[in-house]
Amino acid sequence: MNLNPLIQQIKEDIGYGDITSQLLPDKNVKANIILKQDAYISGLDLVCGICAIQGIKAKKLVEDGSRIKKGTIIIQLNGNVKTILSIERTILNLLQRMGGITTATRACVDIVGGKVRITGTRKTVMRYYDKLAIIAGGGDPHRWRLDDMFLIKDNHIKILGIKENIARARKISFTKKIEVEVENKNQAIEAAENKADIIMFDNMSPKEIQKIISHLKKMGHASIMYEASGGITFENLPEYATSGVDAISMGWLTHSVKAVDVSLEINGD
Amino acid sequence: MNLNPLIQQIKEDIGYGDITSQLLPDKNVKANIILKQDAYISGLDLVCGICAIQGIKAKKLVEDGSRIKKGTIIIQLNGNVKTILSIERTILNLLQRMGGITTATRACVDIVGGKVRITGTRKTVMRYYDKLAIIAGGGDPHRWRLDDMFLIKDNHIKILGIKENIARARKISFTKKIEVEVENKNQAIEAAENKADIIMFDNMSPKEIQKIISHLKKMGHASIMYEASGGITFENLPEYATSGVDAISMGWLTHSVKAVDVSLEINGD
Amino acid sequence: MNLNPLIQQIKEDIGYGDITSQLLPDKNVKANIILKQDAYISGLDLVCGICAIQGIKAKKLVEDGSRIKKGTIIIQLNGNVKTILSIERTILNLLQRMGGITTATRACVDIVGGKVRITGTRKTVMRYYDKLAIIAGGGDPHRWRLDDMFLIKDNHIKILGIKENIARARKISFTKKIEVEVENKNQAIEAAENKADIIMFDNMSPKEIQKIISHLKKMGHASIMYEASGGITFENLPEYATSGVDAISMGWLTHSVKAVDVSLEINGD
Amino acid sequence: MNLNPLIQQIKEDIGYGDITSQLLPDKNVKANIILKQDAYISGLDLVCGICAIQGIKAKKLVEDGSRIKKGTIIIQLNGNVKTILSIERTILNLLQRMGGITTATRACVDIVGGKVRITGTRKTVMRYYDKLAIIAGGGDPHRWRLDDMFLIKDNHIKILGIKENIARARKISFTKKIEVEVENKNQAIEAAENKADIIMFDNMSPKEIQKIISHLKKMGHASIMYEASGGITFENLPEYATSGVDAISMGWLTHSVKAVDVSLEINGD
């Protein structure tokens, strides 16, 4: 659990000090973090971890990825009022974003059922935390970084072709999977014949995808995994879910997050 | 212009190397960054700056904050194809988020006209870049950090009251403004009588706000600025705009960004 | 309370190890930090904080900003002798500088009485700690950073004039005050008419300042604050204190510090 | 030449931006850094180096350590006015402190003539730059860090005695000198007999020192170097200079610096 990005955000926010909260006396208070709408949430351990570092006792009352009702207290805090107020905004910013991603991911996972994976992309803002939020929602993080897996995309193919890219990738390392992004049937066949581990159909209709997968399966390419990508949102997801793919990647999950509403309320000491 | 957060994101994304792009030959290519929808954009100098650091020539063809038509080339790149592809995603992630914020801000600014400021909040994900995107959209960044200005909120008032908080703040530094968040008329009067520089009406209806401002002006509090805040979105903005406030702060601008669609296309050398 | 600059100084001082203290056996000792002259001191919590990080128990016996007699034990330490000796110099360096600043600030504050603020400048060496020492002495930190407040100085005026600078500043953000540095009556009037929040008289005699303030007050500029600056030291301070200004800023407080004398003595275990 | 501490100071000073200078147009100007009093200065290459990093052309017109007359232009700058103004204060802060140290060091060196070294201590604020300023004034930096040399002081002696400390030090490394701080004749003899490389007389009168050195020389300890330390200032320096020591260390050089007066003036473009 890497708290560094969160520590960095607190540091940036506080600057030379939370000058307003420093007006207050040093006293201990209890406070609650409350969800103000129905949602799936995540990041609770991150918040508890960052509180511990700041000397605030934090206890989570629910679990990452669980469905929470509006009005639920999700974390109880106990500690110096100045400290709590000075980290309040950073904590809430994390929870509202991660909760938004987890809620959207869960909604998509529920639509496609257990057979197809919903996966993230690298269209993230806080890579590590965005990926954790996807996982909490039942999704697959896909590549964390550019060194995770080979993903041969249109621009790579334009320069070197599918066959040569796969051949070179295979020589580099046998521990990484090779995925190829294709735009049509011929490319898909070339990728399959060169033993790509995963074929990603980019910006293609569910019908086209279905035809190609069925063709490739007839050709005997049984162990390849298939992924759909490109402009897939909540609305057109059901169609893609039945196109025969194993996974559907959605940039929308992290590039256009709708924050969930959370707030912090001080109770007294 | 602080490029460090962007440099950090590139580093995190690349890890031990963009293993796919490293398959390609070392050759120079031209590439275009293209806007795929009508939008207002920002962050162009950040992108050009980060490209320069990476040895890529980048030339912006439009200006931050200007209205751009779908299909417009906004930045031209020229450099090593491996480098361009390895930073592509980080650049696009920045532009799509900042463009989303700038577009939303501009839309709000256009609604309220020149008389009322649209301001950001600290509900940000990438504080510095989010604030720049708001400025590019014609908005006011509001506090960058907790040490920018005194902002006495409900939790501070609960512990120390308005009068005492203002008195203490005034003793700390005469170079910072003092803003008080109020929830009703009595609090607003107390803040005004203790010479707050700014009064923020939190989660109050436009009508309530109007009444209070009119009352305070009659009392002679002419130099105070008034700000509305809390649950204000594109829909209810016009009402607030005519309530007599000088500024309207909207967390929505940065906590629930809708990314604009941008892509990078390689042209050949 | 930001301990990072102090941690950095310890790290720089120790290098690959305090090779002399490493000759000693591992044993616990008690030690006292003693003030060797009458003085006002500050930075006690910083020292206790840094000791805690190093595993040394530290207990302050006096408070920041209080007047301390020569020979007073200000902090008691208890811990590994090697560790105490390896951080001794860094701790004493901090206390002797901060004490010097606090003592000088307090002396000035006592001269001007409660009506006029004594403020620091950005002529600091350890910005954050220098400012804390000023505050402990009853002074006002003034700007911590260049983004705290607009301060339109001679070089800005030379390029853009007072009126235009203020107009542009006002458009950027309504949360920051605008201060203008003036060198004569006409500039002061221009600043006042354009509603500067603060007017700083730079390198002007107390008499000149008095005349201008009196003129401006007659013109009705009641809410503006006035500040004197430039070459003000302990000697000429009383004159400035009665010139009608609200604040007097003194670079001398931090650029020419006279260290107070503190030492650390080991008592045995 | 390590510019990192200076880069850090600029970063801390600028924060989210020099909001005042950002009001100005982007234009190139010439500027001069001018010494406003007679002094010896240093740090010129540091300033030129930091300017280069910021894209400002800087040309030094004088050399570190040379005697400069009031009114002399010491560095010429040429570059973007916004950048120059945003780094102005940090540059001047460095020059005024380093110049103060160099001037004080030079004055002491001139008093003692070429036979005795004037050395710094670890009573510094910006260790690296303070030491460079001492060197520029003709002084000796003494230990940069705790791992530079063994310096067995009162607290070490209290715990382990002189003989045992030296014996242990000698076993650690033959590449480091061993210095012993003594408070009386017996300690000095013990240090000499155990072959300390340097003996430091701490808080002793010039007469006492003279007697002991003369005794030790008679005993045949010819290759030992002798150093005086403790409360030595400009006033009592001449006496110590003729006590027979090879070096005199003065904490006063860096813990109570009197800043020299430097300013930056913009000339136009």
Added chain:
Amino acid sequence: MNLNPLIQQIKEDIGYGDITSQLLPDKNVKANIILKQDAYISGLDLVCGICAIQGIKAKKLVEDGSRIKKGTIIIQLNGNVKTILSIERTILNLLQRMGGITTATRACVDIVGGKVRITGTRKTVMRYYDKLAIIAGGGDPHRWRLDDMFLIKDNHIKILGIKENIARARKISFTKKIEVEVENKNQAIEAAENKADIIMFDNMSPKEIQKIISHLKKMGHASIMYEASGGITFENLPEYATSGVDAISMGWLTHSVKAVDVSLEINGD
């Protein structure tokens, strides 16, 4: 190409300055880096990159991974003599280690011919540079990090068993391969039946390995890759190479490096 670890090493080595080289005059010299034994080398671009950052022109005369004769000049330098001498040791330390790894890797690759991969392990000292040296020698880097691939080892199996570990891994992400380390035939069969991508035989004899692979192939597990590991060195490598495995991992390549002999010679200006 990540130069940060190298920059860090130079910084650590130089400390407050290369005090010996600083005695020299500022003058430009030419220098050669010369290989003093027959060897395969690598890291040449890293050295050229670090020189460029330091203002030294560096030109490599040979390529990474090529066989070089004793006495060959591998890099020519041109620049300030003080700078060259201050970075000399760090550069040579890199080249001597990387060259040692590349030479050992190449020797192993030559023994096994093209059919079997020689791979590194995580038994590295400078992870990134050690892996680059393996690649330059024709080897496979295997995992760079713990998040690259699932590698279910004895300790994981002890706690959760093979089947359950694989099942959980499969749910996490479809983009990572799953490797299982086995110690006997039954474990190998269990791994194969649960569709591990790679099976690693740990500390088993070539004969045992051969039998198991042949059994698994008969069972139809055609697409699994097989790897041998544990105590394999130059001596017993040939036997393992004919055991039917696809890859052989050798900790010895990086944990017990024999440095190649390189030196830097200054030619004059």
Added chain:
Amino acid sequence: MNLNPLIQQIKEDIGYGDITSQLLPDKNVKANIILKQDAYISGLDLVCGICAIQGIKAKKLVEDGSRIKKGTIIIQLNGNVKTILSIERTILNLLQRMGGITTATRACVDIVGGKVRITGTRKTVMRYYDKLAIIAGGGDPHRWRLDDMFLIKDNHIKILGIKENIARARKISFTKKIEVEVENKNQAIEAAENKADIIMFDNMSPKEIQKIISHLKKMGHASIMYEASGGITFENLPEYATSGVDAISMGWLTHSVKAVDVSLEINGD
């Protein structure tokens, strides 16, 4: 005790998480670190320190520098199984390298007996830890950094000569020793006459060295220390040990380490 390099290595190894160990349940286990060969080891406190930071209890059962039998448990661990497994490799990498250096150093120290020092060089990979391992083996770390001592080598002599280099060094600081690397008798005499503290014979035969030392001693240079260097390994060490030198430096100790075999075994909870 500086744990930062170790913390950095763990961070680099873990990346976004030890994805395999994260499959396991959260449970506490006991584990042993076991030496698998006879050896001298070191770094035990570093390992215990890093475990403490990670929340793992670690207890060392032996001391740095002591001779350990094959099969000995050297450290006992107790803590979360996921954490232990995620730091296992970094810990073992440290112990196997440091143990290798300590074992080699001790072997050399035992050969030369107590009269001659075995010293390291700057041919290190992990400077700080490599030096600690040498010390644990009874060796002398020699220079940690380039600012520790003046070491005037062939390239410095080529440019400025021995006499001038020493003269300049002496003027810089009286707290640092001056060592001169010589290649023949004349250079040695020049170094001695200019009062070098240490003379290093580089790449010279034991006989040559013996003759020169004997000549210099006759000339009366009694307090100079003599050091042999260049291509000295375990094999030719005895000859050098009797050549009259005080110290023998061996790059081989750290540039060509043979790792000792250590492993971590989990016992159950």
